[in-house]
Amino acid sequence: MFTGIITDIGTVRTAEDRGDLRLVIDTGYDMSSVDLGASIACSGVCLTVVDKGAPATGAQGIGGWFAVDVSGETVSRTAAHQWRAGARLNLERAMKLGDELGGHIVTGHVDxxxxxxxxxxxxxxxxxxxxxxxxxxxxxxxxxxxxxxxxxxxxxxxxxxxxxxxxxxxxxxxxxxxxxxxxxxxxxxxxxxxxxxxxxxxxxxxxxxxx
Structure with a gap:
């Protein structure tokens, strides 16, 4: 569950066809606080973190990267241009119980x-x-x-x-x-x-x- 309040803009580093589409997304999030299996909304699409890492050596900031798998069904029902290297994505981590609901209730399921x-x-x-x-x-x-x-x-x-x-x-x-x-x-x-x-x-x- 999300609120529609964006907390970072990520950039797709790579997009690789593995049957499903594997995206590696660079982010400013501190990935040490994000668990594998966590949900992150990527331009309104709820996706599951399947891999993650810290910034490259010498990089500025505390961010890192995370990987998600995007199914063919999801690609077919969403704006296709965002699933490519270089695309910028609105990111929002799933809300926690007790978080401020600054926007409205968002499921991350594109209609x-x-x-x-x-x-x-x-x-x-x-x-x-x-x-x-x-x-x-x-x-x-x-x-x-x-x-x-x-x-x-x-x-x-x-x-x-x-x-x-x-x-x-x-x-x-x-x-x-x-x-x-x-x-x-x-x-x-x-x-x-x-x-x-x-x-x-x-x-x-x-x-x-x-x-």
Whole structure:
């Protein structure tokens, strides 16, 4: 379980096909405090640490690296460009009982892939418009929460279109600086996770309509 509050930006050092895709990701995390088998959300995708190590000799800082295996199923259901060497990933370690819930409840299970429509300066911030597939439309609402590449964000506006939904976000400079959102440009695919509460409400409505 996660909160959508990013605590590091990792960089994919290597991506190797071993049947599943083995990624080695450089991070600023102190890997001595991360156990093998721990979960780390990588741009919104919950992955399991299968190997880890300290920084190379002479490297600055206390960070290190960790390795994850990404299944073909996960690759097929997420933004594929992030699973390559050099890609920057939003990282969040799994929350612990008693941690501050600064964002919203995030599972690390991607519901669909959206696409950046536009990025426009607005005051000191940026307005980002994202196209979401039609199956996610019922779960996206103004003032509701959504996770974009692992980042907990608030939806400002929603517009239904013929092939899905477009929704707008206001990104303040701090958020752009400490996440990969500062790299966003039109045409970029992004991982989307809907609010888990919206998912359960939709399920309840489905059974209420049947009964």
């Amino acid at each position: 669909g892939v959206g696409e950046i429509v536009s990025v426009t300066p607005e005051g000191g911030s940026h307005r980002i418009v994202i196209h979401a597939p039609a199956e996610l439309a019922p779960f996206i609402a103004a003032k509701g929460s959504i996770t974009v590449d692992g980042v907990s964000l608030t939806v400002n506006a929603v517009e239904d279109v013929a092939d899905g939904t477009r929704f707008g976000l206001n990104i303040i400079p701090h958020t752009a600086a400490v996440t990969t959102i500062g790299d966003f440009a039109a045409g970029r695919p992004v991982n989307l996770e809907i609010d888990v509460l919206a998912r359960y409400l939709q399920r309840m409505e489905h059974y209420r309509a049947r009964g």
